[in-house]
Amino acid sequence: MVRIRTRDEILRVAAELFTRYGFKGTSLHDIAAEVGCSKATLLYHFAHKDAILLALVEPARQSLIDLVARLAGVDDKGIRVAAIEGFIDLVLRYRREVTLIYDVTPQFMQEPRFAAMRELTDALRAGFAGRSSDPADQIAADVLLGGIASVAIDDKRDEVELRPALIAVARRALIPGKD
Amino acid sequence: MVRIRTRDEILRVAAELFTRYGFKGTSLHDIAAEVGCSKATLLYHFAHKDAILLALVEPARQSLIDLVARLAGVDDKGIRVAAIEGFIDLVLRYRREVTLIYDVTPQFMQEPRFAAMRELTDALRAGFAGRSSDPADQIAADVLLGGIASVAIDDKRDEVELRPALIAVARRALIPGKD
DNA sequence: GTCTATAGGCTGATAGAC
DNA sequence: GTCTATCAGCCTATAGAC
Incomplete structure (x- = not known):
């Protein structure tokens, strides 16, 4: 059973x-050459180059939706711990996908299909800030959200070592x- | 004296x-059209497209070199406060340049001219970690370095509001x- | 499902006139 | 210093054979 679907x-x-x-920085030619097929074959399986990226990040996006839904049911007392641990587990589970999302965010964010992502990160920020409306708390929340993501992207340590340090x-x- | 040098x-x-x-995502054509000149004129003033970017980030790079040199003379007791305040002042002063650096870092970092940047960020991390060799301290330092930079890039608040909250x-x- | 061939457009960069 | 014209190369995507 070595057969791998193209x-x-x-x-x-x-x-x-x-x-x-x-x-x-990656062209369809680069992917096709590494896979060992033609560019046309790529575009038989995926309608556009963008569709490949969207398929890759979809599981991570779905997990984020689940996390935000779960946080909605947590009371104010436990929200920060739940948001922190939930987000850290998510980014450590989907490190590669987080890297991709941060790579394309500056350009894709203005497109409608990524616009919904904004609401999700807003909910996450609110959780990190303990649902406080104080700007200082929201800035602190953003520092931690961005910082945890950047470590998940760049750091080479494994998640067993990173998880407790990040929490x-x-x-x-x-x-x-x-x- | 409305004449502005091209x-x-x-x-x-x-x-x-x-x-x-x-x-x-920006072509020489885009820049030339907005400036109101030809691509050839762009390339008369700058040898390559890369040279435009390097000229833009040079002041920020020089400031980072200065900061790291200054931190080398600070004792262990004061190093964290000095590194934190120095870095925050730097990224708030050069927010646009920090945005550019983070945009191109994934690809440019492997090139020799950007390799020296690595030593600078290592020194900064050591300062944030209070010169500790404990991995947990270094991870915490990286979270704050990355988080502060991401806020400087994305947050629309002005530096008067951001500075005390970040510190x-x-x-x-x-x-x-x-x- | 996979291929070859190619369309059609954009890219950074150069040549040479003014 | 600035221009027009152009190059060679790369890009995504499509057409049509097998």
């Missing part, structure tokens, strides 16, 4: 190249009197 | 377009028993 192989190779060279720094930064 | 106008327009659409969250996260 479609899956395209996704595997595309994830690797997009991560290494960026979305714009510890987020709790110190966001939860008063807890260090 | 070279300066190119830099002004390029900064705006690179920030909005990314370096790869406060960094101190809580990095300096034990200070909140």
Whole structure:
């Protein structure tokens, strides 16, 4: 059973190249050459280049939707811990996908299909800020959200080492009197 | 004295377009059209497209070199506060340039001319970590470095509001028993 | 499902006139 | 210093054979 579906192989190779060279820095030719098929075959399985990227990030996007839904049911007392641990687990589980999302966000964000992502990150920020409306709390929340994501993207340590360190720094930064 | 040097106008327009659409998302044609000159004129003033970007980020790079040199003379007791305040002042002063640097870093970092930047960020991380060799301290330092930069890039608030909030969250996260 | 061939457009960069 | 004209190369995407 060594047979690998071409479609899956395209996704595997595309994830690797997009991560290494960026979305714009990777051409259909690059992917096709590495897969060992033609560009036309790529575009038989995916309507456009963008569709490859969207297929890659879809599981992570779905997980984020689930997390935000779960946080909606958490009371104010537990919201920060739940948001912190939920987000850290999510980005460590989908490190590659987070890398891709941050790569294309500046350009894709203005497109309608990515616009809904904005509401999700707003909900996450509210959770990190303990549902406070104080700008200082929201800025702190953004620092931690961006910082945790950047570590998940760049750091080479494994998640077993990163997870407790990330939770510890987020709790110190966001939860008063807890260090 | 309304005469503006073409070279300066190119830099002004390029900064705006690179920030909005990314370096790869902005062509020489786009810049030339906005400036109101030809692509050939762009390439008379700058040898390559890359040279425009390098000219834009040079002041920020020089400031980072200065900051790292200054931190080398600070003792262990004061290093975290000095690194935190120095970095926050720097990214707030050069927000647009920080945006550009983070945009191109994934691809440019492997090139030799950007390799020296690595030593600078290593020194900054050491400062944020209070020169500790504990991985948890270095991870926390990276979270704050990345998080502060991401806020400087994305947040629309002005630096008068951001500065104290950023310093406060960094101190809580990095300096034990200070909140 | 996969291929070859190619369309049609954009890219950074150069040549040479003024 | 600035221009027009142009190059060679790359890009995504399509057409049509097998």
